[in-house]
Amino acid sequence: MQSKGVVRFFLIALTIVCLYQYLLVIPTNSIEAAARRHADECAGKTPTSSWRTCYSEYLDSLSTETVFEIPLIKKFTYADLKKSQLALGLDLKGGMSVLLQVDLRDFLESLSGNNTDEAFAQALNKADELQKTKQGDYITLFAQAWKETSGGRPLASIFARNETSGIKFDTPDADAINIIRTAANGTVNQTYDRLKKRIDKLGVVQPNVSLDAARDLIQVELPGIDNPQRARTMLQSQAKLEFWETYRITDEGVAKGLQEADIMLGMRDTSGVVMVKDTLYEFPMGANGQPDSTKEKVMRVVDRPADGSGPKAGPILSLIGINQQGGNAIIGYVDKNKIRLLDTLFKRDDVKAKLPADLVFKFSRSPVQGVQEASLSSLNGKYELYAIKKRPGSDDAPLDGSVVKDARADPDPTSGDIQVSLQMNNDGARIWAEMTTKAANNGNREIAIVLDDEVVSAPRVINPITGGNSSITGN
Numbered sequence: 001m002q003s004k005g006v007v008r009f010f011l012i013a014l015t016i017v018c019l020y021q022y023l024l025v026i027p028t029n030s031i032e033a034a035a036r037r038h039a040d041e042c043a044g045k046t047p048t049s050s051w052r053t054c055y056s057e058y059l060d061s062l063s064t065e066t067v068f069e070i071p072l073i074k075k076f077t078y079a080d081l082k083k084s085q086l087a088l089g090l091d092l093k094g095g096m097s098v099l100l101q102v103d104l105r106d107f108l109e110s111l112s113g114n115n116t117d118e119a120f121a122q123a124l125n126k127a128d129e130l131q132k133t134k135q136g137d138y139i140t141l142f143a144q145a146w147k148e149t150s151g152g153r154p155l156a157s158i159f160a161r162n163e164t165s166g167i168k169f170d171t172p173d174a175d176a177i178n179i180i181r182t183a184a185n186g187t188v189n190q191t192y193d194r195l196k197k198r199i200d201k202l203g204v205v206q207p208n209v210s211l212d213a214a215r216d217l218i219q220v221e222l223p224g225i226d227n228p229q230r231a232r233t234m235l236q237s238q239a240k241l242e243f244w245e246t247y248r249i250t251d252e253g254v255a256k257g258l259q260e261a262d263i264m265l266g267m268r269d270t271s272g273v274v275m276v277k278d279t280l281y282e283f284p285m286g287a288n289g290q291p292d293s294t295k296e297k298v299m300r301v302v303d304r305p306a307d308g309s310g311p312k313a314g315p316i317l318s319l320i321g322i323n324q325q326g327g328n329a330i331i332g333y334v335d336k337n338k339i340r341l342l343d344t345l346f347k348r349d350d351v352k353a354k355l356p357a358d359l360v361f362k363f364s365r366s367p368v369q370g371v372q373e374a375s376l377s378s379l380n381g382k383y384e385l386y387a388i389k390k391r392p393g394s395d396d397a398p399l400d401g402s403v404v405k406d407a408r409a410d411p412d413p414t415s416g417d418i419q420v421s422l423q424m425n426n427d428g429a430r431i432w433a434e435m436t437t438k439a440a441n442n443g444n445r446e447i448a449i450v451l452d453d454e455v456v457s458a459p460r461v462i463n464p465i466t467g468g469n470s471s472i473t474g475n
Helices: 002-045 051-061 078-084 089-093 105-111 118-133 138-149 173-202 228-236 254-265 336-346 374-379 426-441
Strands: 066-070 074-077 095-101 208-212 217-223 241-246 274-282 298-305 330-334 359-363 383-389 404-411 418-424 447-451 454-457 469-473
Touching (some): 118 138, 138 173, 173 228, 330 336, 336 383, 359 454
Antiparallel strands (some): 208 217, 274 298, 359 383, 418 469
């Protein structure tokens, strides 16, 4: 009898789970059907927009909007609905599976200070060959290869010349391998985190990314991916690190240019009032003529008069919370689901014509978090908008990651806060000195650190940095 009670309990629990999942599937399917209809219409009217782009833009516009609600229990955005459902996986949905090997050869060469020792090169080549047939991780295979090619020399003879390696000339091989393995784990984990960020940009629903730390392998499963080649290119390309000068909202031509572009894009009605498009998400009307909150919200696009009394006047500024305080490189704050639309507007030639010719907008890599002040707490979850400054006649950054010899994050011995230390080569030190001198002398300007076209940080330059070694604190 007891076993029957257990069976009954699991049967009831399974039924509840199934009903809950079914409850979430209904509004999800409805939204995705609406997205397909929108994509059919959008792709037909705009030849330059692909069906997939239109489809993704529609779903992205709902990513932070409440589209379904279980009264008194929980509200769901489209993203919440997808995350709460069981993942179908490749077997049921099809897609793409990729196994990536983190290349640690470049890491070892960099850690050695690009040592040209012949025995070191032979050990790396042998480790490359062993990796094709052995199951061990690359660092272990390299250690085995070094014993065969070194003629009894210690590993310290290769790595100790690079002061940042953490290996001294008297460090035993076993300790040197442990130091190298720890540093390599950091590189592998950074690669893993970076890949997850990139996969978010692909727009794949319920991807699966797992790390096999023992072999430095990353398994990526992308259910329903429709462009495998784009995925391969994005997953395999090296991260692009850049350093840029920045604008502030108070600089000449920035705020005024945004306002003029905003008014230009606004639609005027017959009375001359500036009209803007607005997207509303509303519950459908029920049989009693009142909004039915038990059903998912539907999207409705309406025209409304722009607010001429405030800074938000049209289709650009209505999407941005302008940084009213100024005094730093943050132009404004944006909801995640508005980034794609704003990026499209910023790339229009008629919009760019209203702004300084060397200005390019970029968004922060991560949203604002941890703001405690009541008046600013609404910024939590929003992404920062920056304006970087290009050099005349070039789209390339004045400084990029190729000049960085070493970068590490360590606790500040005084405050305990994390500080990032950068060491640059001679060319990098020279350009960095020019950039930081200019920024310091021009009101302690910020320099934007950009990774894969996203602003990771924009630290303020207090004093010129002329030695090629920098410490960045805060954020």
